[in-house]
Amino acid sequence: MFDSGFGGLTVARATIDLLPAEHLVYIGDTGRYPYGSKPLRDVRRFSRELAWSLVEDYDAKAIVVACNTATAAGLDDLRNELPVPVIDVVTPGVKALVHTTSTGRVGVIGTVGTIKSGAYVRAIAETGVPVKLTSAACPGFVEFVERGQTTGDEVTVLAERLLAPIRSARVDALLLGCTHYPFLARTIGDVMGVDVTLVSSADETAFAIRTRLSELGLLRADERPGTHRFVSSGDIEVFRELGAQLLGPELDRTERWVPTRG
Amino acid sequence: MFDSGFGGLTVARATIDLLPAEHLVYIGDTGRYPYGSKPLRDVRRFSRELAWSLVEDYDAKAIVVACNTATAAGLDDLRNELPVPVIDVVTPGVKALVHTTSTGRVGVIGTVGTIKSGAYVRAIAETGVPVKLTSAACPGFVEFVERGQTTGDEVTVLAERLLAPIRSARVDALLLGCTHYPFLARTIGDVMGVDVTLVSSADETAFAIRTRLSELGLLRADERPGTHRFVSSGDIEVFRELGAQLLGPELDRTERWVPTRG
Numbered sequence: 001m002f003d004s005g006f007g008g009l010t011v012a013r014a015t016i017d018l019l020p021a022e023h024l025v026y027i028g029d030t031g032r033y034p035y036g037s038k039p040l041r042d043v044r045r046f047s048r049e050l051a052w053s054l055v056e057d058y059d060a061k062a063i064v065v066a067c068n069t070a071t072a073a074g075l076d077d078l079r080n081e082l083p084v085p086v087i088d089v090v091t092p093g094v095k096a097l098v099h100t101t102s103t104g105r106v107g108v109i110g111t112v113g114t115i116k117s118g119a120y121v122r123a124i125a126e127t128g129v130p131v132k133l134t135s136a137a138c139p140g141f142v143e144f145v146e147r148g149q150t151t152g153d154e155v156t157v158l159a160e161r162l163l164a165p166i167r168s169a170r171v172d173a174l175l176l177g178c179t180h181y182p183f184l185a186r187t188i189g190d191v192m193g194v195d196v197t198l199v200s201s202a203d204e205t206a207f208a209i210r211t212r213l214s215e216l217g218l219l220r221a222d223e224r225p226g227t228h229r230f231v232s233s234g235d236i237e238v239f240r241e242l243g244a245q246l247l248g249p250e251l252d253r254t255e256r257w258v259p260t261r262g
Numbered sequence: 263m264f265d266s267g268f269g270g271l272t273v274a275r276a277t278i279d280l281l282p283a284e285h286l287v288y289i290g291d292t293g294r295y296p297y298g299s300k301p302l303r304d305v306r307r308f309s310r311e312l313a314w315s316l317v318e319d320y321d322a323k324a325i326v327v328a329c330n331t332a333t334a335a336g337l338d339d340l341r342n343e344l345p346v347p348v349i350d351v352v353t354p355g356v357k358a359l360v361h362t363t364s365t366g367r368v369g370v371i372g373t374v375g376t377i378k379s380g381a382y383v384r385a386i387a388e389t390g391v392p393v394k395l396t397s398a399a400c401p402g403f404v405e406f407v408e409r410g411q412t413t414g415d416e417v418t419v420l421a422e423r424l425l426a427p428i429r430s431a432r433v434d435a436l437l438l439g440c441t442h443y444p445f446l447a448r449t450i451g452d453v454m455g456v457d458v459t460l461v462s463s464a465d466e467t468a469f470a471i472r473t474r475l476s477e478l479g480l481l482r483a484d485e486r487p488g489t490h491r492f493v494s495s496g497d498i499e500v501f502r503e504l505g506a507q508l509l510g511p512e513l514d515r516t517e518r519w520v521p522t523r524g
Contacts, residue, residue: 036416112415139420140402147405153374154298158401161423 001026001064002050004033006146006239007179008066009247010202011089015064016228016250018206022219023226025058026066027257028243030234034142035069036113043073051078051086053259058229060084061218064209068110068178068201072119085212090123092204093175098129100173100197105132107166107196109188110177112137120177134169138162138178145180148245151187159184159191167192175199183246233257263288263326264312266295268408268501269441270328271509272464273351277326278490278512280468284481285488287320288328289519290505292496296404297331298375305335313340313348315521320491322346323480326471330372330440330463334381347474352385354466355437360391362435362459367394369428369458371450372439374399382439396431400424400440407442410507413449421446421453429454437461445508495519 001012005028012026027050029035035043047070054060062085065071065078071088079086097106108120115137124133140162144155166174174196176182182200189198213219220226228250232239236254243251263274267290274288289312291297297305309332316322324347327333327340333350341348359368370382377399386395402424406417428436436458438444444462451460475481482488490512494501498516505513 112419116415137419139416139423140405143402143405143409143411147408149405153378154401157374157399161401 004035011066014206092208093201107171266297273328276468334379354470355463369433
């Protein structure tokens with residue numbers, strides 16, 4: 001599993017909880033993040049390096065692209081060239097979203113880059129389910145999460161302002177289309193109200209991982225818990241500190257990413 | 263001069279530029295920041311410790327409270343007990359704001375805490391100038407500045423969203439009521455348009471410092487440039503790196519804050 005930084009840790013958390021027997025290697029590319037402001041070509045190159053490193057250096061049996069920007073930048077290349085299955089964070093959330101709504105009015109929130117890319121509009125169209133989609137970019141959400149500040153006045157007021165168009169659209173299901181956002185679920189839920197179901201890309205991706213591994217006969221058949229390794233291309237001490245705060249006690253140390261090729 | 267963290271560096275920058283002969287000691291209380299989420303009682307105690315340390319440990323002839331939260335938490339105590347003049351960041355900006363407007367429609371932006379405190383509403387009322395004030399909290403602005411991310415899509419979209427009520431109010435002058443915001447002046451200016459004058463608390467505070475020192479005969483009469491010391495209660499390496507990016511080359515090293523009492 002890889003991400004540009006810390007956001008994908010929500011996917012890691014959900015995966016550890018759902019599939020405790022699986023071994024997990026998480027690379028956070030904090031040495032080069034944030035990806036949002038980088039050219040797509042660079043993001044594609046970083047993704048290939050990270051994915052190949054997971055296969056060759058860490059012997060991964062499947063790759064999870066736990067990063068919306070990398071997913072939006074194009075998965076086709078990775079799927080074509082990698083010898084293992086590739087699971088993304090967009091498709092699972094979108095599938096859950098269109099099946100959760102009963103009114104047909106749904107919302108998606110994400111970073112400016114993700115919303116502008118149109119990746120969610122396309123993914124929803126591909127489901128063939130006719131829904132009315134309202135999107136909103138939520139700049140600032142990622143920044144608060146990465147300060148470890150997930151509740152409080154500042155975040156709540158920001159959420160009220162940014163979610164106003166989604167509330168006006170009277171959606172009954174809202175997809176958290178950025179892997180950072182589940183850390184803000186309480187605040188987002190308070191602002192949206194109890195009648196709106198929040199769909200987490202992270203949880204849905206974990207389900208998709210289980211389904212895919214099961215279909216391919218790749219689930220680990222072992223009673224003992226899997227190992228969890230956290231790897232960073234940036235400052236490993238910073239990664240460990242904030243990472244542990246966000247993910248939990250499993251992230252008790254961080255290794256430095258040393259790719260063998262690339 | 264003291265602040266909870268990095269924001270006051272805009273005041274330091276403006277002061278160095280306007281008063282190059284003055285010696286400046288800046289304490290950033292990054293070991294205990296952000297103040298915004300702390301009880302007022304704690305903020306008052308921190309302010310007293312920092313102000314007294316500047317007087318006793320650094321021999322300050324005047325204190326600048328370069329922090330809106332600390333200013334809003336109450337300056338009267340500091341003014342009553344300190345043996346040197348105390349300059350705040352709210353009054354100078356407000357005075358400039360009410361004299362800049364020609365339509366009488368003005369705006370103030372700040373953190374949620376500052377806007378909620380009502381400090382600007384009161385300060386504007388105290389000027390006796392009849393203006394129509396529109397305020398807006400801008401959660402997220404500080405967080406982007408402290409990542410060193412002051413331009414780009416994410417910040418621009420956030421500014422468009424948060425400044426919408428100020429734009430609707432058709433103000434002709436907007437006070438940046440948070441010491442971090444001058445770092446975002448370009449983005450804020452682009453969003454507000456050329457017809458709106460931005461008033462910087464930082465610049466106005468530097469003018470107020472000059473006026474006050476001059477009135478009291480305390481300006482340093484020396485051709486040689488003053489010294490600039492930057493002191494932090496938190497990680498001094500982090501402070502130096504981000505600080506230099508924000509303030510400029512004068513911030514080439516950071517000392518650790520070691521108060522002699524408190």
